[in-house]
Structure formats: C-alpha cells, structure tokens
Amino acid sequence: MxxxxxxxxxxxxxxxxxxxxxxxxxxxxxxxxxxxxxxxxxxxxxSYANITEIWLKEDHYKWRAMRANGIDEKYITGKATAKDKFQQWAETVPYTMRNPLYHWTHLELQRYFNISDLLNPTSAIQIYEETNQQLQKADFNSxxxxxxxxxxxxxxxxxxxxxxxxxxxxxxxxxxxxxxxxxxxxxxxxxxxxxxxxxxxxxxxxxxxxxxxxxxxxxxxxxxxxxxxxxxxxxxxxxxxxxxxxxxxxxxxxxxxxxxxxxxxxxxxxxxxxxxxxxxxxxxxxxxxxxxxxxxxxxxxxxxxxxxxxxxxxxxxxxxxxxxxxxxxxxxxxxxxxxxxxxxxxxxxxxxxxxxxxxxxxxxxxxxxxxxxxxxxxxxxxxxxxxxxxxxxxxxxxxxxxxxxxxxxxxxxxxxxxxxxxxxxxxxxxxxxxxxxxxxxxxxxxxxxxxxxxxxxxxxxxxxxx
Incomplete structure (x- = not known):
C-alpha cells in the first residue's frame, strides 16, 4: 500500500x-x-498583499521551472497580475515532480497555511484566495x-x-x-x-x-x-x-x-x-x-x-x-x-x-x-x-x-x-x-x-x- x-x-x-x-x-x-x-x-x-508577492517575486528557483515549462516571461518577472502569475506557477507545479520544488511547495503550504491540497490548475484559485486571506492576519507578517x-x-x-x-x-x-x-x-x-x-x-x-x-x-x-x-x-x-x-x-x-x-x-x-x-x-x-x-x-x-x-x-x-x-x-x-x-x-x-x-x-x-x-x-x-x-x-x-x-x-x-x-x-x-x-x-x-x-x-x- x-x-x-x-x-x-x-x-x-x-x-x-x-x-x-x-x-x-x-x-x-x-x-x-x-x-x-x-x-x-x-x-x-x-505584511504581504498576496501569496505571489511573498512566494514568487524573488524566487529564481521557481522562475527557472516556469521557463522550463514554457511559461511566458510576463508571468514570471513581467507585468502580469499577481493572480495570473500564481495561476501560471500552479500550472507548472505538477510538472515539477521529483524536483525539490514539488516537495518544498507543498511543505510550505502545509507548514505556514495548513493547506494539504495539491497545488495544480484546478486548486489554484482556491489556494490563492485562502493564502491571501491568511496573509492579512497579524501573525502572518514577516x-x-x-x-x-x-x-x-x-x-x-x-x-x-x-x-x-x-x-x-x-x-x-x-x-x-x-x-x-x-x-x-x-x-x-x-x-x-x-x-x-x-x-x-x-x-x-x-x-x-x-x-x-x-x-x-x-x-x-x-x-x-x-x-x-x-x-x-x-x-x-x-x-x-x-x-x-x-x-x-x-x-x-x-x-x-x-x-x-x-x-x-x-x-x-x-x-x-x-x-x-x-x-x-x-x-x-x-x-x-x-x-x-x-x-x-x-x-x-x-x-x-x-x-x-x-x-x-x-x-x-x-x-x-x-x-x-x-x-x-x-x-x-x-x-x-x-x-x-x-x-x-x-x-x-x-x-x-x-x-x-x-x-x-x-x-x-x-x-x-x-x-x-x-x-x-x-x-x-x-x-x-x-x-x-x-x-x-x-x-x-x-x-x-x-x-x-x-x-x-x-x-x-x-x-x-x-x-x-x-x-x-x-x-x-x-x-x-x-x-x-x-x-x-x-x-x-x-x-x-x-x-x-x-x-x-x-x-x-x-x-x-x-
């Protein structure tokens, strides 16, 4: 089993x-x-406005993975919205299996936000909204x-x-x-x-x-x-x-x-x-x-x-x-x-x-x-x-x-x-x-x-x- x-x-x-x-x-x-x-x-x-700001804005590990997955640069370091950037990261995550990013991504969702759902295109919006709500709490500042x-x-x-x-x-x-x-x-x-x-x-x-x-x-x-x-x-x-x-x-x-x-x-x-x-x-x-x-x-x-x-x-x-x-x-x-x-x-x-x-x-x-x-x-x-x-x-x-x-x-x-x-x-x-x-x-x-x-x-x- x-x-x-x-x-x-x-x-x-x-x-x-x-x-x-x-x-x-x-x-x-x-x-x-x-x-x-x-x-x-x-x-x-x-305090952080959204999960994209704290999770994706400066993480070149994720940037490399997104580029390798064929994501346009506007969704990585460009001017796309925070929500759209997160959605593109969620599109990429299932393709990171056996890369440490897959483990780290889900460990971080669990340990900080108590979210055990897998991040993928289907769950992206729900996880984006839930993490953003939690980030507005006082104990989710730096x-x-x-x-x-x-x-x-x-x-x-x-x-x-x-x-x-x-x-x-x-x-x-x-x-x-x-x-x-x-x-x-x-x-x-x-x-x-x-x-x-x-x-x-x-x-x-x-x-x-x-x-x-x-x-x-x-x-x-x-x-x-x-x-x-x-x-x-x-x-x-x-x-x-x-x-x-x-x-x-x-x-x-x-x-x-x-x-x-x-x-x-x-x-x-x-x-x-x-x-x-x-x-x-x-x-x-x-x-x-x-x-x-x-x-x-x-x-x-x-x-x-x-x-x-x-x-x-x-x-x-x-x-x-x-x-x-x-x-x-x-x-x-x-x-x-x-x-x-x-x-x-x-x-x-x-x-x-x-x-x-x-x-x-x-x-x-x-x-x-x-x-x-x-x-x-x-x-x-x-x-x-x-x-x-x-x-x-x-x-x-x-x-x-x-x-x-x-x-x-x-x-x-x-x-x-x-x-x-x-x-x-x-x-x-x-x-x-x-x-x-x-x-x-x-x-x-x-x-x-x-x-x-x-x-x-x-x-x-x-x-x-x-």
Whole structure:
C-alpha cells in the first residue's frame, strides 16, 4: 500500500528514523546563518498583499521551472497580475515532480497555511484566495512567519556600504528574533566585475575618504568591518568562481587599481592577484574579529545575456561551473594557517564533483583550538535537494566528523523557505535511522539523538556563539 504524500513520516523510512526525527529534531529552533532575506522586511514587520508577492517575486528557483515549462516571461518577472502569475506557477507545479520544488511547495503550504491540497490548475484559485486571506492576519507578517518556524537567528547578506539601519531598528525593538548582518564585499574584491568602480565610489562616500591605493582600499574595508562588527556582525561571505594559487603581493596593486580607474582592460593574472591579495588581508582582519569566513565557490553566473538585459542579475540564469578548486583553495588557507591568522571558515562547493575535495580540504587546517574550526558547509544551491543532501552527509561522514557539522541553512530570499530545515532534518534522521536498523550503528537512541540535536541546532549555536 502506498504511503500518503507528505504525512507526518514523510522521508522517514524506518521506525528508528521516525523516533529520531519526532523525539529529537522536529521541535528544535532554527539558526539560519546564511540567507538573502530583506532586512527592511524583517525590521518593519512587513505584511504581504498576496501569496505571489511573498512566494514568487524573488524566487529564481521557481522562475527557472516556469521557463522550463514554457511559461511566458510576463508571468514570471513581467507585468502580469499577481493572480495570473500564481495561476501560471500552479500550472507548472505538477510538472515539477521529483524536483525539490514539488516537495518544498507543498511543505510550505502545509507548514505556514495548513493547506494539504495539491497545488495544480484546478486548486489554484482556491489556494490563492485562502493564502491571501491568511496573509492579512497579524501573525502572518514577516516576524510572525519566522516565529511559526521557530527561527531564532537569521544572518542576512549585506553590502559593505550598507548603513545597516534596519538591523539597528530591529535590535532596538521587542522581537526575540536575532537578526545579524553578514559582510559581503565581493564587488570590491573581484576587480574585473562591471560594478567595481561604482561600488568603489559608494565605499569612498560612506567612509568619507578618496581611495587612491590598495592600502586605502583595505583601510576603508577595515573601517566598514569595524562598523559591521559594532552592529553584531559575526560572519563574512564570499561568492566567487574559484580561488587562485597566487602569492599575495601589494607591489603591483596600485598600478592595477589605476589601470581599472582609467578604463583599461585587466589581464586575468592581474585580476587574480588583486582578488587573492585582498582576500588575504581581509581574512586576517576577520580572524582578529573572531568572525567566520564563508566561501561559496563554483557558480557560473548570469549566462543569458537576454535575461540579464531584461531582468538583471540573479534572474535564474546561473549554473554549476567547472572550475579547478583544490590548488587555489589549499594555497590560500595554508598561507593564513602558517601565520596563525586563519579564521573559522565554512567552505561550500556548487559542483558535486568537488564534494570529496571540499570535505578533505576542511580537514587539512583544523588546529585543535575548537571542534571543526574549518567546516565543509551544507549542500548548496543546486545541491540542496534530497540527493545532494544525502551525498553531502555521507561524504562528510566518510571523510570528516558529521557529528561536528553545523547543519542546514536556507540561502534564500523567501520568508517561506524555512521548511528546508525540516527537509534536511528528516533526511538526516532517515540516514541515521537506516544505519541503526541495518546494524551499522548501535541502537543507542539517546546518544545518536544527541548527535541529531547537535547537527540541527547545538553545533551552530556553539560554533558562532549565538
């Protein structure tokens, strides 16, 4: 007899898995230490006019699926009505079976709105109206939705020039939710990106000094790090294609910066030298601040010029890149380790071929100062689905200490994405439960239950000191 779809024991394939999830994982709070939520929406406790605004407006996962299903762009990022856009998403959902979107869509309808009906063209209007009615209730504003998922901490992703006024507003309010900024200076490090000069001008304006040299740039960034630190920031994040095995050197960097200002084309070697020297300097500052440094590596971004012109960046036109990762990453971490300046670090790979590379790389630079100082991060972006999570958990188990893993995050722009933590927890409990049932792990429910609690919550709380 077929199991019911998305019942209480969804993804749990043994009695032991059920016990691990329901007794140890299900009710834990959430620490979401990397996402792209809008701080203004949280601080102002934003209410949402309709389900399209909160669910579809910024979700490029859904946009990709709709395009693949032949939906016209006007119903995705264009000027169609909110109702028509939702209807087109409902037309697409039945075709997403075996894509994680099918699971996430229905988990989100259940967990936030208590709607168990399948979303399809027939149910679309009823679900649209029912969710919109619920969104008008006081506890369906931004903070209420986070509270429903027991979210305790969120770390947003913020530009170095951001004034962080909404973080300050939130911190001075009455919400129990902790919202912290994350320092994301990529556009000032990757000097060959098209936004570098405009970003440099913004940085000059916010620090109040002209940046004439590389030393000036690092000094300005350090001032912003001090500012972020005073606002509670504890993490930096870098999203780059790859790191390079280049020794940092400031000798040529003033010339490279001047060349960029003059509108001249930089060589790949010049851009790589600038990037790696800047990262080397920033990492030492992070270490002094006791921040955690994150690297999201391996994305090939903005592949469609057509959609870049029409929609802009982050339009759902990125893919997994085939970059060499090991040599540059090892050289970068080793240089910092040799001078005792390597901060706590989380490494994320986008290409699954690099799973073993990143898992073993993280193990190279632990120094005994704390458990799992260098982490291999959770399955990221295209990999944050059932197969990707299972592979990440199994690879980390084989090559590191799963028990010290700091667990899942959303990496999302959507307030309705937090059931992904539940998704991860169910997958984790199912794997551990199956090992117990197979006799591959002892039937010590209390100890393994403690490991589940640690991975899902306690390890992150201890690692970051939240």
């Amino acid at each position: 077929a199991k019911a779809f998305l019942d209480d024991n969804f993804l749990l394939q043994s009695k032991t898995a059920e016990k691990l999830f329901h007794d140890f994982a299900r009710d834990l709070p959430i620490i979401d230490y990397h996402n792209h939520l809008n701080p203004e929406h949280i601080a102002t406790n934003k 903070q209420g939705l986070l509270d429903k998922m027991k979210v305790e901490v969120i770390c947003t992703t913020d530009d170095p020039t951001d004034r962080l006024e909404f973080h300050e507003t939130h911190r001075s309010g009455t919400s129990k939710l902790k919202m912290l900024p994350t320092f994301r200076p990529d556009k000032l490090i990757t000097i060959d990106n098209p936004d570098f000069l405009s970003q440099l001008a913004k940085l000059e304006a916010v620090v109040g000094t002209e940046i004439k040299s590389f030393t000036d740039l690092v000094s300005a960034l350090e001032k912003r790090i001090d500012f972020f630190d005073a606002k509670g920031c504890q993490l930096a994040d870098h999203g780059m294609a790859q790191l390079f095995a280049i020794s940092p050197s400031e000798k040529k960097l003033d010339g490279i910066l001047g060349k960029k200002r003059d509108g001249k084309t930089l060589t790949q070697e010049e851009a790589a030298l600038f990037q790696m020297t800047c990262l080397h300097e920033l990492a030492q500052i992070y270490n002094r601040k006791n921040w955690t440094m994150q690297f999201h590596l391996g994305a090939l971004r903005n592949n469609s010029d057509r959609l870049m012109r029409l929609v802009g960046a982050d339009a759902g036109t990125d893919s997994i890149g085939d970059f060499e990762q090991a040599t540059g990453l090892a050289a970068f971490l080793n240089r910092l380790d040799k001078i005792d300046s390597l901060p706590k670090t989380i490494l994320y790979n986008l290409n699954p071929k690099d799973n073993e590379v990143f898992a073993t790389m993280a193990g190279n630079f632990n120094d005994g100062s704390m458990a799992a100082k260098i982490q291999w991060g959770s399955a990221w972006w295209f990999l944050d689905q059932k197969d990707g999570m299972e592979k990440q958990i199994n690879t980390l188990s084989n090559m590191g200490l799963l028990s010290r893993f700091i667990g899942m995050l959303t990496d999302s722009r959507s307030l309705l994405s937090f059931p992904r933590h539940e998704y991860f927890r169910r997958i984790l409990c199912n794997l551990l439960g199956q090992d117990i049932e197979n006799g591959e792990l002892p039937n010590d429910i209390n100890w393994i239950g403690q490991l589940v609690e640690d991975i899902c919550y306690n390890n992150a709380k201890s690692y970051f000191g939240f």
